Amino acid sequence: MAFNTSSIWIKVGFICLILGTILFVIGFATTAWMVIDSYRGHSDEYGLWRHKSCPYIGTCTSQKITERWLDSWTSRDSYRATRAFESIGLGCQLLALFIMILFVFVDRAKRRSPLIAIVVFCIVGAVCMAIGFVIFAMEFDRRDVGWSMGVAIAGCVLTFVAGIMGILELKG
Structure with a gap:
């Protein structure tokens, strides 16, 4: 197995990237990016893709955040920009993970160019x-x-650490 022959930098980077991806996907998909609590037990949670409203303790409804919903909101451009940057970040993270898996487990992929791609x-x-x-x-x-x-x-911090581990591998 090629994982055993990898350097400590690659092993740490690989583990960080896997954990970072898992954590980021959980955060990306859930509804509690912003929480608004009011008195009487009412709370609202806003994620990037869904809104959860709990008007009474124990009674919650969840709905998709649609373009029509965003158009009625004053912060719609910021919301769209956040979604866009987080989606681009997730795409880069998944590409890095895919290349990292190839780099770690396929002997022919252990070259400098895949490692540079992982770092980037x-x-x-x-x-x-x-x-x-x-x-x-x-x-x-x-x-x-x-x-x-x-x-x-x-998840973002762990992804950055994985990139740093790749840089240390390039230097070594």
Whole structure:
């Protein structure tokens, strides 16, 4: 198995990239990027793709965030920009993971160019994710950031660490 012959930098980067992808996908898909709690037990959660409303404790409804819904909202451009940057970041992250799997487990793929591609996709993905986080946080600063965004940020950090591990492998 080629994993045993990989350097420590690649092993750490591989594990970070797998964990980062799992965490980012969980954060990307869930509804608690922004949480608005009001008195009387009512709360609203907004994710990138769904909105969850709990008017009473124990009674929650979830609906898809559509273009019509966004058009009625004053922050629609920021929401769309956040979605776009997070989607680009996820795409880069998945490409990096695919190339990393080939690099680790296929002996013929252990060359410099796939490693450079891994580094580029990890760093570009992490930067796009970070831009999306900043746009979201700047626009919705008057509300509470939810756990979904925190999990997505953790996935972004791990992806960046995987890119750094690739750079260390290139230097070594």
